[in-house]
Amino acid sequence: MKNPKAILIALGALALIGFGFFFVRGPKPIIEIKGEPLWTSSSDYGEFLTPMILNTQVAGVLATLVIIFVCWRATRNMKLIPSGLQNAIEGVTEFLYNTSIQMAGEKNGRRFFAVAATLFVFIWINNWLALTPIYNSFGKVVPVDSHHFHEEAHILTEQGGISWIFPFKLGGDAPLVEFEVDMHEVDEIDAQIRQANLDKAPREEVLALKEEREEALHHAQELAIDAAMPGAANLDLSEEYAVCGEEPEVSVTVIEECKREINIEHSEEARLQLEADGKQVAVIYPYFRSFNTDLNSPLSLAFISVVFIEFWGITALGFFKYGSKFIRNPITDPIGAFVGFLEIIAEFARLISFTFRLFGNMLAGEILLLVMTFLMPFLVALPFYGLEVFVGAIQGFVFFSLTVAFGALAVASHDHEDHGDEHDLGEHDVPGDQQTAPAH
């Protein structure tokens, strides 16, 4: 109670959280792993070859334009004593340059700097732009069919030319199906069996009655399932036939399948109802989506990085010397051949880890922000926003420094593996070889 101002601030924050939670909560987030196509070519060359423009690509073009614009502004009116934007850009460039020199040595650091710094700036600007409100907020409206609608969709209403999204939840949780098996007939047959047993009736008669009872029970169960889930009779069970080899019994799978069908039916009804009310059921493909949240984009960046690393290695050591790192004669040098084989695998693992590190970090960040904004808008989402600002810059820097570090490894001649071969000792193809080892 010492500081009334702090208490007021805390109360205000709580009020803001409450307001956000109860009044401005957005719709349930729809998480799409793949980039959404904004334009697809009309000619169809199959799933992988049909040309299309993804929203991540549009975002990449936007980021490029932003980078060009910022650099143009910064260098338009250069001064010897920099200030403002020029100062900032020079600071970033200098930091990257010094890091590069420090990690790969004077000569190689200068060589690696251009490519690695370009990758850094591109990733960094993309990640930070993705935190601006123009990303993921407006986009192409794509109507969905009932199968999709059952899982996830937005409901849009036109008001004054703007489409509003409304919170929406349907499907997903199927109503708990209750069975009411009519045991009336079965009970009757049970009574008959009991009577027959009491009367010492012939064995065949009792067996026939028991068979009859089984049939009645099965029939009653089927009726119950049919009553609870009308779609059950029309299900396509060809997969279950293939698995069982015969007509499947009523099983969990069948019931799950039934529930899905029922949900889709409900969704269809709900959709027709909504459309009658002048609303539209659709998903939104945003025009801009964070560049690195589609696997294609980090993969392409990783390709650039790895191809350049190999290129540096080949130009520094020569094709055959560099190739001898990977492929050796397995008869004269079996251990070396095995190590080379591992090196080849490591090269591909490098590509994959470059890709997934960036992709995973950015996608996880997007999902985190989306979910946090959905759960608790305003204040609770803020710290995560700050975290994303940090991660966006760090991931760019990691890409940069890994490119430089792997480049330094590639241009280093591998004489530490040649301890057994006396004639190779002391041979250094690259002057200043000692400094080329990565700094860490």
Add this chain to the structure above:
Amino acid sequence: MELASLVVPLLAFTDAGLKYIGAGLAIGIGGIAPALAIGMMSAKAMEAIGRNPEAQPQVQSSLILAIVFAEAIAIYALVVAIMIGFIF
């Protein structure tokens, strides 16, 4: 009645249910080792900074790089979990 009583407990172990259990396990188990690794590295780095405060910038930059390598493992687990949850 007997059929219903048999079926209801089994519903959690359908393909859909097992899918989410798998996704949770993937990120849960995959997070253990990176967490330990990052903790150890940070502890050592702090020790180093405490002994030699002038070396803080170098320690910090190599620490971040090292942490990212460990974190990558967690990210792979996360990607796998996301794939299990949303794609398959």
